[in-house]
Amino acid sequence: MAASASKDTEFWYSRGLGQIYDTLEAHSDGLSTEEATNRLSKHGPNRLPKAKTVTVWQIFLRQFKNPLIYILTIAAIVSFAIGEETDAGFIAAVLLVNALVGGIQEWRAERSSQALQQLIRTRATVIRDGETRDIDGEEVVPGDVVLLESGYRVPADIRLVSTHDLEIDESALTGESAPVLKDEEWAGDDRAPLGDRRNMAYAGTVVNRGRGRGVVVETGADTVVGRLAEDVTAVEGGQPPLVTRMERFTRIVGLVVLVAAVITALLGIFVQQYDAVEMFLFAVALAVSAIPEGLPVGITVALGVASRRMAKVGVIVRRLVAVEGLGSCTMIASDKTGTLTANELTVKQIQLPDGSTFEVSGEGYAPEGNVLQDGHPPEPDLADELSRLARASVLCNEGHLSRRDNEWAWRGDPTDIALLALGRKLGWSRQAALDAHPLIDEIPFEPEQRYAATFHRTADETRVFVKGAPERVLEMCTDASEGEFSQPALQQQANELAHDGYRVLAVAEGTVETDAELEQPSSEPTDLTFLGFLGLIDPLRSGVAEAIASAQQAGITVTMITGDHPETALAIARNLGLAESANEVTTGAELMDVSQEKLAEILETTRVFARVSPDQKLKIVEAARGLGHYVAVTGDGVNDAPALRQANIGIAMGKMGTDVARDAADLVISDDNFATIVAGIEQGRVAFDNIRKVIFLLISTGAGEVVLVLLSLAVGLPLPLLPVQILWLNLVTNGVQDVALAFEPKEGNVLNRPPRSPDERIFNRIMIERTLVSALVIGVIGFGTFVWLLDQGLPEAAARNHLLLLIVLFEIVNIGNARSETTSLFQLSPLQSPILLTGTTAAFLIHLVAMYFPPAQAVLGTAPVGLEQWLVLGAIALTIAVAIELHKLSWKARYPSRSETERQSPSQTHEKEA
Numbered sequence: 001m002a003a004s005a006s007k008d009t010e011f012w013y014s015r016g017l018g019q020i021y022d023t024l025e026a027h028s029d030g031l032s033t034e035e036a037t038n039r040l041s042k043h044g045p046n047r048l049p050k051a052k053t054v055t056v057w058q059i060f061l062r063q064f065k066n067p068l069i070y071i072l073t074i075a076a077i078v079s080f081a082i083g084e085e086t087d088a089g090f091i092a093a094v095l096l097v098n099a100l101v102g103g104i105q106e107w108r109a110e111r112s113s114q115a116l117q118q119l120i121r122t123r124a125t126v127i128r129d130g131e132t133r134d135i136d137g138e139e140v141v142p143g144d145v146v147l148l149e150s151g152y153r154v155p156a157d158i159r160l161v162s163t164h165d166l167e168i169d170e171s172a173l174t175g176e177s178a179p180v181l182k183d184e185e186w187a188g189d190d191r192a193p194l195g196d197r198r199n200m201a202y203a204g205t206v207v208n209r210g211r212g213r214g215v216v217v218e219t220g221a222d223t224v225v226g227r228l229a230e231d232v233t234a235v236e237g238g239q240p241p242l243v244t245r246m247e248r249f250t251r252i253v254g255l256v257v258l259v260a261a262v263i264t265a266l267l268g269i270f271v272q273q274y275d276a277v278e279m280f281l282f283a284v285a286l287a288v289s290a291i292p293e294g295l296p297v298g299i300t301v302a303l304g305v306a307s308r309r310m311a312k313v314g315v316i317v318r319r320l321v322a323v324e325g326l327g328s329c330t331m332i333a334s335d336k337t338g339t340l341t342a343n344e345l346t347v348k349q350i351q352l353p354d355g356s357t358f359e360v361s362g363e364g365y366a367p368e369g370n371v372l373q374d375g376h377p378p379e380p381d382l383a384d385e386l387s388r389l390a391r392a393s394v395l396c397n398e399g400h401l402s403r404r405d406n407e408w409a410w411r412g413d414p415t416d417i418a419l420l421a422l423g424r425k426l427g428w429s430r431q432a433a434l435d436a437h438p439l440i441d442e443i444p445f446e447p448e449q450r451y452a453a454t455f456h457r458t459a460d461e462t463r464v465f466v467k468g469a470p471e472r473v474l475e476m477c478t479d480a481s482e483g484e485f486s487q488p489a490l491q492q493q494a495n496e497l498a499h500d501g502y503r504v505l506a507v508a509e510g511t512v513e514t515d516a517e518l519e520q521p522s523s524e525p526t527d528l529t530f531l532g533f534l535g536l537i538d539p540l541r542s543g544v545a546e547a548i549a550s551a552q553q554a555g556i557t558v559t560m561i562t563g564d565h566p567e568t569a570l571a572i573a574r575n576l577g578l579a580e581s582a583n584e585v586t587t588g589a590e591l592m593d594v595s596q597e598k599l600a601e602i603l604e605t606t607r608v609f610a611r612v613s614p615d616q617k618l619k620i621v622e623a624a625r626g627l628g629h630y631v632a633v634t635g636d637g638v639n640d641a642p643a644l645r646q647a648n649i650g651i652a653m654g655k656m657g658t659d660v661a662r663d664a665a666d667l668v669i670s671d672d673n674f675a676t677i678v679a680g681i682e683q684g685r686v687a688f689d690n691i692r693k694v695i696f697l698l699i700s701t702g703a704g705e706v707v708l709v710l711l712s713l714a715v716g717l718p719l720p721l722l723p724v725q726i727l728w729l730n731l732v733t734n735g736v737q738d739v740a741l742a743f744e745p746k747e748g749n750v751l752n753r754p755p756r757s758p759d760e761r762i763f764n765r766i767m768i769e770r771t772l773v774s775a776l777v778i779g780v781i782g783f784g785t786f787v788w789l790l791d792q793g794l795p796e797a798a799a800r801n802h803l804l805l806l807i808v809l810f811e812i813v814n815i816g817n818a819r820s821e822t823t824s825l826f827q828l829s830p831l832q833s834p835i836l837l838t839g840t841t842a843a844f845l846i847h848l849v850a851m852y853f854p855p856a857q858a859v860l861g862t863a864p865v866g867l868e869q870w871l872v873l874g875a876i877a878l879t880i881a882v883a884i885e886l887h888k889l890s891w892k893a894r895y896p897s898r899s900e901t902e903r904q905s906p907s908q909t910h911e912k913e914a
Helices: 017-024 033-043 056-062 067-081 085-116 224-234 241-271 276-290 295-312 322-328 380-395 414-425 430-436 470-475 487-499 544-553 566-576 596-605 614-626 638-646 659-664 674-714 723-741 765-791 796-818 834-852 854-860 867-877 879-894
Strands: 123-128 131-136 145-149 157-169 206-218 315-317 331-335 346-351 357-360 400-404 407-411 439-443 451-457 462-468 503-512 529-537 557-561 585-587 608-610 631-635 649-653 667-669
Touching: 017 157, 017 206, 056 085, 067 085, 145 157, 241 276, 241 674, 295 315, 295 322, 295 674, 295 723, 315 322, 315 674, 322 649, 322 674, 331 614, 346 414, 346 487, 380 414, 380 430, 380 462, 380 503, 380 529, 400 414, 407 414, 414 430, 414 503, 414 529, 462 470, 470 487, 470 503, 470 529, 487 503, 487 529, 529 566, 544 557, 544 566, 544 674, 557 566, 557 614, 566 585, 566 608, 596 614, 608 614, 614 631, 614 638, 631 638, 631 674, 638 649, 638 659, 649 659, 667 674, 674 723, 674 765, 674 796, 723 796, 723 834, 723 854, 765 796, 765 867, 765 879, 796 834, 796 867, 796 879, 834 854, 867 879
Parallel strands: 331 557, 331 631, 557 608, 585 608, 631 649, 649 667
Antiparallel strands: 123 131, 123 145, 145 206, 157 206, 315 667, 346 357, 346 529, 400 407, 439 451, 451 462, 462 503, 503 529
C-alpha cells in the first residue's frame, strides 16, 4: 500500500522521480486494478470538497437571523402571554411574510447560481495492468500513471515523467494569462512559486497542446485546488454593512422603546394612579405597538427589488444583504485575467522591418476586425508585406480555428490561435496556406531554443517559416550592419513593444537546402528574411476602462491583483487608468514576510499587485479591511476563492468562472463583465436610499404614536389609540405603503457621490431632524385633535376612530415627504412612481373598507365619518407636508454650499450622525 501522500506540495516538484515512486510505492508501468481499488478505498474519490447544498428550509430559516426579528419574536411571545392574541397574530404574520419574501428571493438566486455551474465529468487516461484505459476522473488515485493530450483537463496533481511540447493553461489556478510550457527535467528550488513549477501539472488546469505522461501525487482535497477549496470554507466571510448598521439600529430602537415603555408605566402609576399590573400590561402593549413591525418586510422588499434590477444587468445575488453591501463598498480588489481582460490573447499591433506600425482591431479569438495604419487601409506595397507576414504566421502554427454552426471554435495554444485569427483578418486560413505550401517537417518550440519553425515544399524549393523570441529570431536573419534594419535597431523596436505590455513575437521566412532523398532540412535555418514583429496582449474587456472610471468617480478605490508579470500588469493598468508608474506596482516577492502593518502602508500607494500568490491576495484583502475599507473582491479562478470568501462582498464571474469561486461568492456576474459591477453598485446605493426612506416613514410614524400616547397619559386623558389600532397602522396601512416605497427609482446620479463611511449609521443628522419634525407634528397635532374631539362631546371610541383616520391621512402625506430628503414634495410627480401611487391608494382603500366592514369594525373599533369630518381631518393632515417643506428650506439655507448631487444624498456629505 502506498504511503500517505505528503501534505507539503514542495516535496513533489523538488525531488527526483525515483524518490517519488518510492514514496508512493508506484511504478512507471502504472498500478494494477486491485491496487488501484485499494487506494481508492483509502484515499477516497478524486473529488473536490464542495459546500453543502442549501435546502429550501435552510434558506427560509435564515430569514429569521436578524436582530429586529428577534425583538419582534419576543414581542409576539409577550403579547400572547398577556392575552393579546390579536397583537401576537399580527406580528407572527409579519414575520412569516418577511421570511417568505426573502426566502423566495434567495432561493431563486441560489438556483440561478447553480444553473451557471457547468457539470462536466472529468475523464482520465491512465495505465492499469499495463494497458491504457479511459476512466472517470473520480477514480484516479495516487500512484496512477496518467497520459495527457491537447484539450484534456488535468484530473489530479501530477509529477511529469515525460513531455512533448506540453503546454498547460494554469490561469484559473495562478492568474497567469500566458500558458506554461512544461518540462519534466526542470529542477527548481524549494521556494519556486506555483506558476514556475514546470515539472508539475495541477488538477483543474487544461492542456492547450502537446502530450505528457506523469504520476499522480495528490488527489481530491489534497491537491492544490482542493486545499484552496477547503480554505474557502475555513475563512469567515465579511459581514455586509447593512447587517452591521441594522444591528446598531435595532439596539437603539430596542433601548428607546424600553425607555418609552418604562416612562409610560411610571406616568400611569405615579401621576394617574393606575394599577401597577394594569400599567405594566399596557406598557408592554405600547412597546409591542411602537416597534416598526413592517420594517423587516420593507427592507426585504427593497433588497429584493434591487436584486431583480441587478439581475437585469447581469448580477445574480446569492445573499440578499449583499445587495446593499455592493453599494457600500469603498474598494474593489479585482483579478486581471478573465475579469478585467478577456483571457484571449489577441494580436493588437504589427511592426514591419521599416518601422511601419499597424493597429489590429477586434478582440479575442474570433477573426473579426481589420488591420489599419493611422485608421486607414495599408498601401498596396505594405499590404503585400503584411500578407507575407500573415502567411508565415498561419504556417508556423499548430492551432486550429474554424467556424461551426455560425460560431467560431478553436483549439490549441493561445498564441497560435491569435496568429490564426490575425491571418484570417489578412485573408489567410491555415488550411489554404497548407494546400499551397505542404508541410514536410517542423521544429517544435522548446524553451532552450526559443523559436519554432516549419518547413514547406513549394514548386521548386523548400521554404522555412519561423516565429519566436525577437532576439533569437533576429540572430537567424540576414543582418544589415547599420541603419534601421540592423539587429540593434530592430531589437530596440521589440523592447519598446514589450515595455508597452505586449508579448512580442518575431516572424521570419527563408529558403533552406534539403536532402534530395529524404526532403529533410539539413541544418538549422539561417540567412532568413525578417518579416516583422507581432504585439500580442490579453485585451481589455469592452467597457471596463469606462466602468473603472465610473467607480473612481463614485469614490471607490480600484486595485488590480494578479499573478501576471509586473510589466504586463502595469501596461494593462495604464490602459485602464489605474496606474501610471512602476511606483504604483508591488510584486509578490516584495510582500514576502511583510507585516500586516507594513502591508497597510503599501495599500495606500499601490494600485497593482503582480505575481502574487493566493495567500498573499488573502492578506491584501485582510489589510484593506483593517484600514476600514468595505472590500469587494472580484475573480473567476480557484486562486481567487479564499479572498472572495474573506471579502465583505465576494463577486465571482459566472460565465468562465470556476465552481469553487462561485461557491465562495455573494454575487455572481453572469456575463463576466467588470462593467456590470458598476451597474450593480448603482442599484446597491439605490437600495440603501430606499431602505432609509422606508425607515424614515415607519420610525417617524411610530415615534409620533409614542408622543401621542405619552402626552395623553401625562394630562390624564384616556388612551388615544388601542394597541390593536396602532398595530393596524404599523402593519397594514403603513405596511402597504412602505413596501411600495421600496420600489422607488433612483434619485439623481447616485454614482456622483462618494461611498458611505464604514462608521456611518442609518440615522444621520438630516434624518434625525426630519424624523423628529414628523414625529412631533403627528404626536402633538394628533394629541390636540384628540383633545378637541373629546371636547366636542364625542365618545372615546368615536374620538379614537377619527384619530385613527387622521393618522392614516398623515401617513399618506408623509410618504410623499419620504420620497426625497431635499426635493420638494410638490416637485415630485406621483406618476413617476406608479407602484408607490398604487400602494398609497391601496392603503387608503383598505382603511376605508375597514371603516364600513362589520368584522373589521368589531376588531378595530372603526366606523364611517361624515363629509365635514373628512374635510377637517384632511386639512389637518396637510400640516405635516407644510412642516417638512419648511425643514427642507431650512436645511438648504443652512448648507448653501452643498452641490445638488450632494444634497440628493446628505448622508454622504454632512458630519456624522448622533
